[in-house]
Structures are given as structure tokens and as C-alpha cells.
Amino acid sequence: MLELTGITKSYGTKRVLDDVSFRVGSGRLTGFVGGNGAGKTTTMRIVLGVLGRDGGEVTVDGSPVTAADRRLFGYMPEERGLYPKMRVLEHIVYLARLHGFDKADAASRAEALLVELGLGERLRDNVETLSLGNQQRAQIAAALVHDPQVLILDEPFSGLDPLAVDVVAGVLQARAAQGAAVLFSSHQLDVVERLCDDLVIIAGGTIRAQGTRDALRAAHAQHRYELISRGDLGWLREEPGVSVLSFDGGYALFDIVDADGTDPDDTARRVLQRAVAAGDVASFTPKQPSLAQIFKEVIQ
Amino acid sequence: MNVSTPSFAQSTWLVAEREVGSKLRSKAYLISTGILFVLALVGVLWGGFSAQSDSRTPVAVTADTVASVADNPALKATEVADAAAARALVQDGTVDAALIPGGTAPFDFTVVAKDSAPTSLLQALSLTPQVELLEPSDVNPGLRYLVALGFGLIFFMAALTFGSTIAQSVVEGKQTRVVELLISAVPVRALLAGKVIGNTILAMGQIIGLAAIAIIGFTVTGQSGLLAGLGAPIAWFTVFFLFGFILLASLFAAAAAMVSRQEDIGSTTTPLTMLVMAPYFLVIFFNDNPLVMTIMSYVPFSAPVGMPVRVFLGDAQWWEPILSLVIMLATCAAAIWVGAKIYENSLLRMGARVKLSEALAG
Numbered sequence A: 001m002l003e004l005t006g007i008t009k010s011y012g013t014k015r016v017l018d019d020v021s022f023r024v025g026s027g028r029l030t031g032f033v034g035g036n037g038a039g040k041t042t043t044m045r046i047v048l049g050v051l052g053r054d055g056g057e058v059t060v061d062g063s064p065v066t067a068a069d070r071r072l073f074g075y076m077p078e079e080r081g082l083y084p085k086m087r088v089l090e091h092i093v094y095l096a097r098l099h100g101f102d103k104a105d106a107a108s109r110a111e112a113l114l115v116e117l118g119l120g121e122r123l124r125d126n127v128e129t130l131s132l133g134n135q136q137r138a139q140i141a142a143a144l145v146h147d148p149q150v151l152i153l154d155e156p157f158s159g160l161d162p163l164a165v166d167v168v169a170g171v172l173q174a175r176a177a178q179g180a181a182v183l184f185s186s187h188q189l190d191v192v193e194r195l196c197d198d199l200v201i202i203a204g205g206t207i208r209a210q211g212t213r214d215a216l217r218a219a220h221a222q223h224r225y226e227l228i229s230r231g232d233l234g235w236l237r238e239e240p241g242v243s244v245l246s247f248d249g250g251y252a253l254f255d256i257v258d259a260d261g262t263d264p265d266d267t268a269r270r271v272l273q274r275a276v277a278a279g280d281v282a283s284f285t286p287k288q289p290s291l292a293q294i295f296k297e298v299i300q
Numbered sequence B: 001m002n003v004s005t006p007s008f009a010q011s012t013w014l015v016a017e018r019e020v021g022s023k024l025r026s027k028a029y030l031i032s033t034g035i036l037f038v039l040a041l042v043g044v045l046w047g048g049f050s051a052q053s054d055s056r057t058p059v060a061v062t063a064d065t066v067a068s069v070a071d072n073p074a075l076k077a078t079e080v081a082d083a084a085a086a087r088a089l090v091q092d093g094t095v096d097a098a099l100i101p102g103g104t105a106p107f108d109f110t111v112v113a114k115d116s117a118p119t120s121l122l123q124a125l126s127l128t129p130q131v132e133l134l135e136p137s138d139v140n141p142g143l144r145y146l147v148a149l150g151f152g153l154i155f156f157m158a159a160l161t162f163g164s165t166i167a168q169s170v171v172e173g174k175q176t177r178v179v180e181l182l183i184s185a186v187p188v189r190a191l192l193a194g195k196v197i198g199n200t201i202l203a204m205g206q207i208i209g210l211a212a213i214a215i216i217g218f219t220v221t222g223q224s225g226l227l228a229g230l231g232a233p234i235a236w237f238t239v240f241f242l243f244g245f246i247l248l249a250s251l252f253a254a255a256a257a258m259v260s261r262q263e264d265i266g267s268t269t270t271p272l273t274m275l276v277m278a279p280y281f282l283v284i285f286f287n288d289n290p291l292v293m294t295i296m297s298y299v300p301f302s303a304p305v306g307m308p309v310r311v312f313l314g315d316a317q318w319w320e321p322i323l324s325l326v327i328m329l330a331t332c333a334a335a336i337w338v339g340a341k342i343y344e345n346s347l348l349r350m351g352a353r354v355k356l357s358e359a360l361a362g
Helices: A041-046 A088-096 A102-115 A133-142 A163-175 A190-197 A213-219 A235-237 A264-278 A291-299 B007-025 B028-053 B083-091 B117-125 B141-175 B178-185 B186-220 B224-255 B261-286 B290-296 B302-315 B321-345 B356-360
Strands: A002-011 A014-024 A029-034 A055-062 A074-077 A150-153 A181-185 A196-203 A206-212 A223-227 A242-248 A251-256 A281-287 B059-060 B075-079 B097-101 B110-114
Touching: A002 A041, A014 A041, A014 A181, A014 A196, A014 A206, A014 B261, A029 A041, A029 A163, A029 A291, A041 A074, A041 A150, A041 A181, A041 B178, A074 A133, A074 B178, A088 A102, A088 A133, A088 A264, A088 B007, A088 B178, A102 A133, A133 A150, A133 A163, A150 A163, A163 A181, A190 A242, A190 A291, A196 A213, A196 B007, A206 A213, A206 A291, A213 A291, A235 A242, A235 A251, A235 A264, A251 A264, A264 A281, A281 B097, A291 B007, B007 B028, B007 B141, B028 B186, B059 B083, B059 B117, B059 B224, B075 B117, B083 B110, B110 B117, B141 B178, B141 B186, B141 B224, B141 B261, B141 B302, B178 B186, B186 B224, B186 B321, B224 B261, B224 B302, B224 B321, B261 B290, B290 B302, B302 B321, B321 B356
Parallel strands: A029 A181, A029 A196, A074 A150, A150 A181, B059 B075, B059 B097
Antiparallel strands: A002 A014, A002 A055, A196 A206, A223 A251, A223 A281, A242 A251, B097 B110
16 A cells, blocks of 8 residues: 655745645555646656655555665656657566566566557557557556556556547556556546546645545535426425426426435435326436536535 | 566666667667778778888889999889880880989989989989987877877767767656656666666777777788787777776766756767867877877876877886876766766756756755
8 A cells, every 4th residue: 555644845935745645555546636737746756756755755555665665666657758769569678677577577578568458569669650649558568567566657548549548447457456556647537437446636736635436426415316207397496405406397407405404315305205296207316426526626 | 477676787787788779779870880890991901001012113224223223112123225125114104214324423324204203213312411310209200190090089989979879868768758767667876877888888899899990900901010019009098998988978978967858968068078079189289299198198088099199109108008097997986976976866857957066966
């Protein structure tokens, strides 16, 4: 488990990270979400030790991270970095060997990984001849080839087409299933929502929310329901504790509002019972807030 | 699965191997090295054969005039029956000139030539007063100039080529951010050491190749005399170049680490480039100035050129190259230390040029 405690960082007088603390559990995918300039990349670079920190601590399984620990990290920097004039396979083999694999092992691992990521046809091409999406896949291979226990990926999905997103997501999930702690940042909130187990939301250099995806959703639940029925739903407007947002004959979207300390769930149940009594209910669905909604709410 | 933390030496060697491999795959590098080797071979062979070929002036003589040209190394005499036969040989071009009996004092012969008398013949036949040299030079000034120029040029070209290569390699790593991946796997100093060693291997490969071409060329053309004189200077040059290049390479790598883009390399490496060019110009202008050459042979940046030239001229005592080498080694160690510090402090700082004071701090 990777843990950050009270990380601070300033550039001159500008404080870019302020008391950043969160955990990345082993075997879990943790999404790291924030706007531009929120501090995601700075945080990741500090974890990797490519940037110094002014205060705080980074620990793995309770002990401070050393250079030897970092050797077992996998990193994908925000600005992609591979030698343009090296062949794809040769490059990944080189990185594997730097991480301590012998020649034969490095070669077989690198090839298997590149094939898994869909680059099997391009192994002997120079990195610079690959499309951006394929360079991205090669970059992911560079981060994964040494079977890291901790994976730090800065925007691994940017620039990938939907199929490639699925391939990469599958690879990351497999790594997490094998026990790696995976932290990745992304602007594609729908991908993060679909993929991650845990979420960390950062804004202005401070952590605004963190926890499991489901817990965050529950915490920001807004008691919003969608009701579809064959009968007329006009009565909803007069129902106490209900605020209708959208209404069209047999369709209604409404929020349960706080009414004299009544349990919102009770109100919802009452509405459903009345709807069933009034006619044929096609569906009654609680609307979960999307990650995008939670994100907007949290960073305000 | 065979995975273990690689040692510092293993990491260094992997980095060095990549440096060498990527350079050997560059067509531009292979072609330019090939051209350099061919030019060196042509130069050595041309020099050797032209020294060997018969440059004597052919002249025709009769029984009466043969004594005047006997034992003259500049002339190749052909004895004919009489003046008429000698004239005929001049006429048909077999000889450049003929010496026929009869002439004005102090000569007892007349030179016959087609349209003008060959200068070499006239010089050979001229009377010159006795000359006494107080400080005779045992090395021909032309040869001294050529040897000095040769060492100067080779040092300058090889040091600059591979100095720029290492600088570009450092900035390439920074610019593409691949360095962020590398240093999460290997220590920063192993990265620097690998780059320096890799480029030193490349540079030494070129120097040893040139030395081999020179030795083979001199042997093939039968210039064993020149070879005996140049053998020791070439050996010293190779040793001095090795450490001189490590010294320069560490500084080139450090200077390059201070910038983040290829376009900015010049701003930090220009002083080093000047330092590499200086010995070349100094030997051209001062190869006959013993004081300047002595100073040059001890200053580490110019010793790889200065000391071999002095050894060639026979000016250096046996212990002088050794003392100079010790100074070189000490400077080399200091340069590696300073270079590593600058490299470590600058490598991850992107954007604007890192100030020297900041690069040295901490």
C-alpha cells in the first residue's frame, strides 16, 4: 500500500500542494481526478522522487520510500518519454534490463506485454514512426514491463481511441487483480468512474474528497428519482416533500426535499406506493450522481 | 523469473551499451567515420609513396662531364657517347637536360635544355659557401608542422564529435522525459557514467582506428623511419586522449544537463567547444615555440596534443609525459565530481536554463 502523508510543495511563494494525504491500496485501482493545474502531476512526480517535496512523507507498507522501492514502481510521465530512434521492442527490453531482468527474461516479458497491448506488429519499428496512440501503448508497456508493485500513471488514457481505452483498462485491471497498487489520473471522468475502485479528488493543491467510489456516491447522493408510468403523474406536483425537476405526461424526474425531518427514503417509498396505486408503473429508478456531478460539487 | 537489483556497474554498462548501439546504428555516423578513415589512409599512403618515388632529375652526360654529377643525390645521370647523342636525348624528352663538355669558367661544361634549365639541376650544380649551424634541428620544420597539425586536428575532431554526441544524448533524454523513467530504475550517477563510458568507447574506437591506419600505412609504404619516430607519440596520444576525453565528456554532459532543449545546447557548451579548439590553434601557431608547447603539454585540456608533439620532437624528458598524465588524472577526477554534481542537480529541472550556481549548490 502506498500512502502519502501531509505532502507540501511550493514554487517560490506559490503553494502548489498543501497537506496532501491519501492512500493507494494494493490490489485496487485508484482514480486521481482534478482540474488543470490542480496538482496531480506534481503529486505523482513527488511520489516517484523525480521532484523534491518541501514536507510530508511517502511510505510503502508503512516505511518511507527508498530508491530501492522506487525501482519496483512503474511510472508513466505526463509528457511521454521514450527514445525516438530506438525500436519499440528493444526499448522496452532495455528498460526491463535496467530494472534488473536478465537479457532473455527481459526480451520475453517485453514482447508478451507489447503483444498484449496490441503492438505485436510494430515490435521492430522505431518509436518515432508510431502514431501517438501507439506511442502511448508503448509508454504503458514501459511502465509495466518490470511487474511493478506500485503503478503511477499520469493520464494513461489521453489520446487513445475507445477500443484502446478498453485494452489499456483491461491491462490495468489485471495488474490490480495481481495485487499491484494502481494510481492513475485522468480527465476522462466516465472512464475513471467505470474503472476505479477508489477515488481521490484534488483541487487547488488540496485533497477535496477521497474514498471508495461507492462511498463517495452515497455521500453525494441527492435522492433523485426517475418515475415512468402509463398513468398520469400530475399528482406528483402536490405531493409533500417532492420537488419535480422535469415532467412530461408519464415521465417525471424529481428530488426528495427535506420536509420536517421525514426520512427521504420514507418519502420515496410513499411516492412509489401511490404511483403503483394510481396506475401501471414502468420504472422507478434512483438516479446516482455521476462522477462529473460529484467532481463539480466537490471542487466548488 | 531472474530478477535482481542490478549493481552500479551493471546499470552503468547497460547505459553505455545503449549509447554505443544507438550510435553504431546511425548511418550518418558510420558514413562519416568511413570517410574519415579513407581520408586518413589516402593521406598516409600518398605521403609514403611520394616520398619513395624517384624524384631525381634525369640528365645526360658524356665521359668528360660525368665527374661533375657523380655522387649528386638530386640527379640521375645517363652516360652517352658524345655531345650530339646527349642533345638528341634532351630533344626527345628522355632527359630533362644534358651536360656537354666545354664552357665558361669556373665551369668546364655547358647545360643543354629544351626551353628552360631545370631549377633542381642548377641548384645541384651551384657553388654554395660553407654553412655552420649553431643549433641544428634534427626534425624537418615541415614534418614538425604536419605532425603537430595531425595530432591537433584529430584531437579537435574526435573530442568535438563525441563531446557533442554526449551533449545531445543528455538533452535528448531530458527533452523526451525518458530520463524520468531511467532514474526511477538506475542511480543518476550510473546514468552519467554510462553515457561517458559509452561515448569514450566510441571516441577511442575512432582514435585507435586512425592510429592503426597510420601504422599500417607507414609499414606498407616502407616508412619505417617515420614509424619509429611516431610510434611513441601515437601511443602517448592514445593514452592522453582517453583521459582527456573522459574529462571533456563529463563536462559536456554536465553542461548539456543544464538546458532542456536541443536548441539551447550551444548556450552552455560553447565555452567547452572553445576549450577543445584551443589546442588545435595553439599548435598551428606555436609548434616552434618551446615555452608555449611546454605549457600546453601540462595543461590537461591541451596535453593530449602538446605532449605527443614534444615527445616526437625529442623535447620531453622521459618523466614529463608521466607527470603530465598524473595532473590529467587528478583534473579528470575533479571534473567527474563537479560534472556529476551539476548533472544530478540539473537533470530533472525542465524549462529555463539552470544557473551554474544553482547547479553546483547542494
